[in-house]
Amino acid sequence: MERDLTRLREAVLERVEEHSAAMVQLSREIHDHPELGHAEREASRLLAARLTEAGFQVERGVGGLPTALRAVYPGPERPAVAFVGEYDALPDLGHACGHNLIAAASWGAAVGLARTTGGELGRVVFLGTPAEEGGGGKIQMVERGVFRHLDACLMFHPHRRNELEFQARAAYPLRIRFRGRAAHAASAPHEGINALEAVILTFLGINALRQHLREEARIHGIISKGGVAPNIVPEEAEARFLVRALTASYLEEVLEKVKNCARGAAQATGAALDLEPDGPVYQPMRNNQILLDVFRANLARAGWQEPEAPPRPGGSTDLGNVSQVVPCIQPQLAVAPEEVAPHTPQFAAAAVSPRAEQVLRTAAQALALTGLDVLTDGALRHAARQELRGGT
Numbered sequence: 001m002e003r004d005l006t007r008l009r010e011a012v013l014e015r016v017e018e019h020s021a022a023m024v025q026l027s028r029e030i031h032d033h034p035e036l037g038h039a040e041r042e043a044s045r046l047l048a049a050r051l052t053e054a055g056f057q058v059e060r061g062v063g064g065l066p067t068a069l070r071a072v073y074p075g076p077e078r079p080a081v082a083f084v085g086e087y088d089a090l091p092d093l094g095h096a097c098g099h100n101l102i103a104a105a106s107w108g109a110a111v112g113l114a115r116t117t118g119g120e121l122g123r124v125v126f127l128g129t130p131a132e133e134g135g136g137g138k139i140q141m142v143e144r145g146v147f148r149h150l151d152a153c154l155m156f157h158p159h160r161r162n163e164l165e166f167q168a169r170a171a172y173p174l175r176i177r178f179r180g181r182a183a184h185a186a187s188a189p190h191e192g193i194n195a196l197e198a199v200i201l202t203f204l205g206i207n208a209l210r211q212h213l214r215e216e217a218r219i220h221g222i223i224s225k226g227g228v229a230p231n232i233v234p235e236e237a238e239a240r241f242l243v244r245a246l247t248a249s250y251l252e253e254v255l256e257k258v259k260n261c262a263r264g265a266a267q268a269t270g271a272a273l274d275l276e277p278d279g280p281v282y283q284p285m286r287n288n289q290i291l292l293d294v295f296r297a298n299l300a301r302a303g304w305q306e307p308e309a310p311p312r313p314g315g316s317t318d319l320g321n322v323s324q325v326v327p328c329i330q331p332q333l334a335v336a337p338e339e340v341a342p343h344t345p346q347f348a349a350a351a352v353s354p355r356a357e358q359v360l361r362t363a364a365q366a367l368a369l370t371g372l373d374v375l376t377d378g379a380l381r382h383a384a385r386q387e388l389r390g391g392t
């Protein structure tokens with residue numbers, strides 16, 4: 001058995017290697033045609049075509065999302081491992097989060113593993129998940145049951161450090177609206193109620209709050225509506241915030257304090273306040289340590305020699321919601337130098353650099369090998385599930 005596994009591992013590495021040129025091509029095509037969340041028509045069409053060619057049965061529009069897809073390689077239903085692809089870009093910046101590499105690596109891993117096992121050892125699935133950047137595609141897919149009947153969900157994310165454990169924050173998108181009363185700003189300001197001032201007071205309140213929050217909290221926002229002309233007292237004003245923390249309970253606590261800043265501003269100005277969620281709520285990431293250890297070993301098998309960086313709290317991901325119900329990992333591998341932050345034009349350029357394309361192949365190999373372990377090792381599947389349940 002051990003000899004069989006060694007042979008299978010070698011075969012997986014070779015299969016993925018054989019697809020490395022196709023992975024690079026796929027990654028570049030997606031990168032060259034950036035599409036925003038829920039509008040990734042070309043990327044999802046391209047992936048569906050490539051998966052069909054590789055022998056997968058492809059279903060598009062799963063979970064009620066037109067650009068989502070599920071591709072299953074024919075074989076027994078369980079055990080089952082899913083490789084998760086993201087392919088949305090950012091406004092103005094294009095693929096500055098490198099999701100082109102995620103789509104290509106998960107495609108390469110799924111195809112490499114399915115082709116090696118012929119579907120006989122269990123189910124190999126590719127899940128195309130739209131709108132990670134704010135739209136929370138996976139959140140709706142979790143709610144609609146797309147992530148059921150899986151033993152593990154695997155993906156990697158390009159980054160500037162090799163942080164295998166992804167400490168993703170929970171995030172609550174909050175929309176704050178104030179309604180005041182319009183008036184001539186010079187001849188009758190006393191008759192107006194200034195909604196913009198309420199927004200400004202909200203920002204000031206939040207800025208005063210910051211010094212008393214734990215380091216892990218993040219609150220950041222924009223003024224999305226601030227009046228129509230300087231000679232009219234702004235009747236309507238609006239701000240959009242993201243409130244983040246490492247745990248759902250601390251997020252709840254910080255969110256209440258942020259809402260109180262808006263309530264205080266409403267009281268101070270006399271403007272009417274409306275608070276509402278501005279999108280789906282991202283759960284924190286539960287990194288499955290059992291799967292992460294397996295991935296770590298497989299990175300070495302794929303020839304990776306770089307040191308691992310200690311985890312630091314980062315942004316948020318809708319894989320966080322998946323990680324609450326299925327054992328998940330989202331290791332981050334460096335495709336850019338340390339000084340290049342994600343969500344910048346420099347990172348968008350790094351996402352098609354020779355370094356990124358080398359990482360792409362290694363990531364796909366390590367993901368495919370981890371998928372092989374999930375399919376062949378019942379004890380591993382059990383332990384990963386137990387960890388998720390909080391057992392030992």
Ligand SMILES: [Zn+2]
Nearest residue numbers: 097133342343
């Ligand atoms: Zn991003």
Ligand SMILES: [Zn+2]
Nearest residue numbers: 097099132157
């Ligand atoms: Zn991202």
